[in-house]
Amino acid sequence: MRDFCIGAAALKRLEAELAAKAAATLPLLVELAWHLRQRDGRQALALADRAQRLLASDGADLALRARLHLVRAEVDAFWSRIDSAERWLAEARTLLPEAGDPSLAGDALLIEALLARAAGDHARELRACEVLTQGPRAPIAAAMLALLRAAMPGQGTDSGNDDADDANDPVDSDELAAASYANAARALRRLPHDPPAAAGLFRRAAVQAVETGLLRHAVICDLNAADIWRDLADYDAAAACLNGAEQAAERSQAPVLVATCRTRIGCLLRHLGHLSPSRGMLVSALRCFALIPPCLNTANAWYDLALTLIEMGRAAEALEAIGKAISIHGGSVHPLNLTMYRIARARILARAGDPVAALAAIEQARQLIDDHGLAALMLSVDEALAEIHRTHCLLPPPQGMKAPSAAIHYALSALRRGLRIEGWKAPASMCQFLAQAWAEAGDLAQAYDYMQKALEAKELELAMQPKNPKALLRLLLRNGDGAAPLGELPADESALAQKLTPKEREVMRLLAQHQSNKEIALAMGISGETVKTHLRSIYTKLKVGTRRHAIAWARNAGLVGQLA
Structure with a gap:
């Protein structure tokens, strides 16, 4: 098989060729199955079954047999059937020495990298790409390796000579696939100092990935772009990227991708203040996640649901949801996520009337921050502590406090931390919190000052709201009416x-x-x-x-x- 992936036009020619033949040839069936493995897993497996029957009757073509095993391995990995994917990959590798196809070994390594990513084994993913240094698939592996390294802590901040990657346009689909991974790596390197450019690079990478049939990579790139635009308060751009991701995910019908897209849509809906639709979308995401083994994305969906529920004033349900996120997360592979879950749990416990347990959750979060160097999350810790102490004003104040109340002490600490972040602006909610806290402390001058700041911040936030909120809501909920659930309800x-x-x-x-x-x-x-x-x-x-x-x-x- 000459190509690791092909473009949409070439795929249509293959499909037309198969439709025109009275009796399908074995090589054509295998080739089409190979190029549909992410685009349409069900169809790829159906073609693989047809090809398998021909193999049984026409003798053993080891190269085609190995290719079919790799198709099944990638489809299973894509659908989070990890054990089955491992078995098919192992069977394919037993045939490689005698198969006589030099591209098979490289394809097996690339599929191993995909399988490792699906299983959350990033060290194995890295090794698979590092091993593949020669052969026709080496450029794709090198670009994937660059992306992996750009995502590592401390290695994604150097912009490098990013423009050099644009020197030559890709001339075939494998080059386009490599360019897609390279653009995603460039996006990660640009992100700290030029978020809009990073979002543009992610979107470009997504378009290239869709063209070559690498739908998993396409969805991830569009979701990354959406996250950037959401954080920049450009909600229209965020929704457009989410729409692109959702379309690719639904085309693939991979539950993990569909569910992850719905989670991000639910998160954006919460940011826009649409709490009931947010909750509905997140419940829909969890139905999809129920079809696969629990993973970090499942935990994130429960976390987002907890945040939406607490905004709705449903503290008991929020506490249950954040508990599920923490229990699914388990280990310390992603300490940043676990720390965020602990901080959210503290806020929920305070609202549920248990300040002692809330402070204990904060101490757990602080320990994770100290152990893993996550100092940036101290801003969220201070915000949570301000909320806890304002809700439960009889709690003992922190040592060395000079402010008139613990709520003001921690809110000012959060404000100082935020102002040290380039481009950060105090949200209206923080300024309003301080205005109310100062008023409660009897300092009306400070209260007035912060209320003025709150009004100014609110004006800026309103200016960033979607230009057509109803159209944006329709776009985000375009599949909310009559969409068949992919799994059972919680x-x-x-x-x-x-x-x-x-x-x-x-x-x-x-x-x-x-x-x-x-x-x-x-x-x-x-x-x-x-x-x-x-x-x-x-x-x-x-x-x-x-x-x-x-x-x-x-x-x-x-x-x-x-x-x-």
Whole structure:
């Protein structure tokens, strides 16, 4: 197989060639399966099965047999079936010495790198790319290696001669794939000093990856670009990147990619203040994650759900969600994430009325910060401590405190830390917090000063809001209506759904069709008052407050399709 990947036009020619043949040839089936392995895993496996039957009847072509094993290994890795992927990769390697195809060894190493990434084994991923220094796949491995090294702590800040990578345009698909990884590496190097340029490079890398069928890499690049634009408060650009990532993920139908995209959309919805849609999208993400073994992305989805729930004032549910994030994370492979989870847990515990446990969670976070050199997270620690002490003002103050209250002490500490970060601006919420805290301490001059700062910051934040918020919301929720769930509801959601009676489920079905109470009554042959009684019961059981929220809940839970 000459190419590791091919472009969309070449793929269409292959598909047309197969469709035109009365009897499919074995090499054509294998080649098409190979190039569909990330674009359409189900179709790739179906073609591999057809090819396998021909192999059984026509004799053993070791090179084609090994290629089919690699197809199965990559599809399984892509779908997070790690053990099965390992077996197929091992079987392929037993055939390599006699296969006579020099590209197979390089392809096996690249698939090993993908498998290692799916399993979270970054050391193995690095080794696989380092080994591949010769042969036709070496340029792709070198670009992947550059990306891995750019992502390592302390190695992603040097901009280098980034423009040199643009000297020659790629002339074939393998070169385009290598260019995509190289652009992602350049983006990581640019990120600390030029975030907009980094976002542009990630988007370019994503477009190149989609063209060559490397959908996993495409989704990751678009999600990285979306994160950058979200942090820069350019929500329209963030949503556009999320839309690109979601389209690639849905095309692949890999649960981990679909779920990760939905997690980021849920996070952005929370930033925009759309809390109910945020919760619905995150629950949808967790249904997808339920199809694969728990991983860091699963933990992140529970973390984001906890943040949304606490903003909704649902402290008990938020505490359960952050507990699941911490329990899934387990080890210390990603200490930064675990530290963020601990800080979030502290905030939730304080709001749930347990300040002692909240301070204990803060101490756990501080220990992780000290152990792993995560000083940048101390800003979040100070913000959490300010909130804890303001909510529970009888807690003992910190040693050496000079401010009139612990809440002011920690909020000012957070403010000082933030101002040491290049380009950082105090958010309106922080200034408003300080204004209220100073007012409570009786210093109205300071309170007035910080309220003025809060108003100025709010004006800047409003200026950064989406130009067309309704259109942006429609874009982010474009698959929220009628999207078939990829997995089962979490236990708590499923239990709520089961509480609905058959009549209430029928009311929900008609409600989701935007029928009025009168229309529902006529359709079901009941009175309008009975419809209202059913609706009140539904709202209570689903823990929602309005008709619109009930419809959104049913759609996010996948119940509409079941009831129709």
